Amino acid sequence: MSQSAADPRHLRTPPKRQLRLSWADERIRAIVWQVLIVGAVVGIVWWLVRNTQHNLEVRRIATGFGFLQREAGLPIGEHLIEYTPASTYLRALTVGVLNTLKVAVIGIVLATVLGTVIGIARLSKNWLLAKVSAVYVEVIRDVPLLLQLLFWYTILQGLPAPRQALNPVAGVFLSNRGLRLPFLDWEAGHSWALLAFVAGCFATWFYARTMRRRRMQDGQPRPIWPAALGFLIGLPVVAWWLGGAPTGVEWPALRGFNFQGGMTISPEYFALLIGLTTYTAGFIAEIVRAGILAVSQGQWEAAQALGLRPGTVLRQVVLPQALRVIVPPMTSQYLNLTKNSSLAVAIGYQDIVSIANTTLNQTGQAIEGIAIIMLVYLTISLSISLFMNWYNSRIALVER
């Protein structure tokens, strides 16, 4: 044994070789190449920055982000936070980011639901359902998104004028100015209820997790829904009641040119949302179909042999396994949807690109404007990627 330990062939670490200053040495070669490439990249970046600075200076073009604090003076049709033309450029850009998020988040949720339904429908044994889904996917995927957006926008513009607005339900008006809905006369009580609902969501999640852990220990089934009902509905109602139980509702009414009061969904937002949702759903459907087909036939048969109903087989056996195949390409689709929302410019929805474009044109500071757009998309996209990667690692097959 002592002999074998001394034998260098049995050592775990390879013997240290001396560095020879020669091109024949692999490590020296590697180091030289890496230094050269890093040096070249740094040099090019430095040259670009210097050249830009020099050119801007020579042409006396203003630089820096000082303009963010200046008054914007831009009209913005839709804003989630308080905004007037007297607000600063920073505020205008924030409104743009929120508008982008508003369409991206809701679009992702709707596209996922619609895409999953169509993907499953395409595998259905019902001939008509399967064919309709197939046609949907093929048509939607093959037409450029920009055309689809213009198509939806043109259709919505074809709706009647406000005075002849469609009025399907009392208080709901559909015209070429968008969809007007009655909305709560927002008061503090509503804010409290909303806050309580968010707290209720967390409580439900936490409760479900604890109950599931207990069930794993003793095998006793514990229904979650009674407590969830209390958390999700009871808590907000109590908060609303404690907040003074406000009941005011703002009804839209035709005054002058347009409806006043209530809540509006503008044609621009609606066209963009429909366009992005239906387009991305076409791709998601195919991803879902591929994911389901990737689960081997044996899994279906085994589950059916246990006497499970087809719906249960799909939900409890097949989809969880399919998710492992579905999630990574789904991340790309979510990123695509978010970035495609920049086509909003074409139909006049004021997202971050639209507002940053106007800003850079008003201030003449193109480099700063483009940098802001890139930063915003990079942040949103990286957040989506991080979340999806976390989710992916959670559902990944645990191998023992």
Add this chain to the structure above:
Amino acid sequence: MKKQPLRLAMLGTIGAVAMTALGVLPAAAQAPAAGGASILDAIKARGTLVCGVNTGLAGFAQPDSQGVWRGFDVEYCRAIAAAIFNDANKVRYVPTTAQSRFTALQSGEIDLLARNTTWTLSRDTSLGLDFTGVNFYDGQGFMVKTSTGVKTAKELEGATICVQPGTTTEQNLTDWARANNVRFTPVVIERLEELVSAYAAGRCDAYTTDVSGLAATRSSQPTPAEHTILPDVISKEPLGPLVRHGDQRFADLLRWTHFALVAAEELGITQANVAQMAANDARPEVQRMLGKNGGLGQMLGVPNEWVVNVLRATGNYGEIFARHLQPIGIQRGPNALWTTPGGQQYAMPFR
């Protein structure tokens, strides 16, 4: 109408940023600093003038059925080319959107911008550009459907208004609305065709832009009588060609070409009679202007008979106006010569 590649503005902006970064055009990049090698010399060496114009605005810049650019702004490009090369066709036209125009000029993609651009202090200073004069005095107005019965802009309370982004128009609109306590909902679309079709489809109650632009849009509607331009003018919009800051010689040439066009109208020199006037007219100012005397062209860096070349190509200011703007219903108004009441077009002396 010539179709523009989709999202041209965005690409143009990014391209321009990239160009600024890379300094793709080293001659242009160094010219303003050195002050010697001028834009004018670069144009002469290249053999063509690169002129930024509108993507398509009736009367100002629009390609005709043969794809030849025509319009009021286009005539200014042709005039400069005629002054430099004695050939008004040595121009390459680059259509620019409201948003891509300044970066196109800053980056050296175009030599001059003749595109209904309003002269403002911040554009003159922080953009690194120079305005060379006012070839069209304009003001912002509103157009509504005649059927709405609106008579003045103040009645637009609560209206939805279509407006193009990235222009002084949208800032004037918000200024005016704040000053007059008018609340409105904006619809902001970048491409003019989309914006006008949104207005025509009834998405907006009113469309606002410079009155000249309204007249151009109105004339290109299927039934112009269905649209009314309101009498209110809510801003001053002095429009004129502009160049990069730092090359005074080229800016001088633009400035004096405009003055030459106006002075020619004042002196009665037209496209038809310019050759005969150059030969026979004995008035000293005409002789100086048409290059018989004084060597004025040389001082600008162009041939002495440059004004003759310009007028042969385009005619005088009044002729250009009559050819392109009067057919679409724009009257001379403030753009008449200073010698007529209310007119503001005034040329500095050729001496």
